[in-house]
Amino acid sequence: LCACGRGVDSDVFATVPTWEPLASLVTRLAISPIFPVTYADSVTQACKSHRTFTALRPKTEKAMKQCSKCRQVTYCGQECQKGDWKAHKKVC
Known part of the structure; x- marks a missing residue:
């Protein structure tokens, strides 16, 4: 995985207050469907x-x-x- 998605969440969790401490640990990636x-x-x-x-x-x-x-x-x-x-x- 490249580092460009590291620390970038999927915006779904932005409204969840308890998510903020974990946001820096998130890695966004794209997986194409079969x-x-x-x-x-x-x-x-x-x-x-x-x-x-x-x-x-x-x-x-x-x-x-x-x-x-x-x-x-x-x-x-x-x-x-x-x-x-x-x-x-x-x-x-």
């Missing part, structure tokens, strides 16, 4: 975590707010975008 995913989460599911990656967004969904800085994540609305900014700005 088979391609044939579906993507809906907007309702994405709202649970505030965001979804632009490339995975279903084309049938209504227009979503895109991060104007990295353009890699989308949000169902301004409220979700604001709610996620504290965690997202670390990786944006």
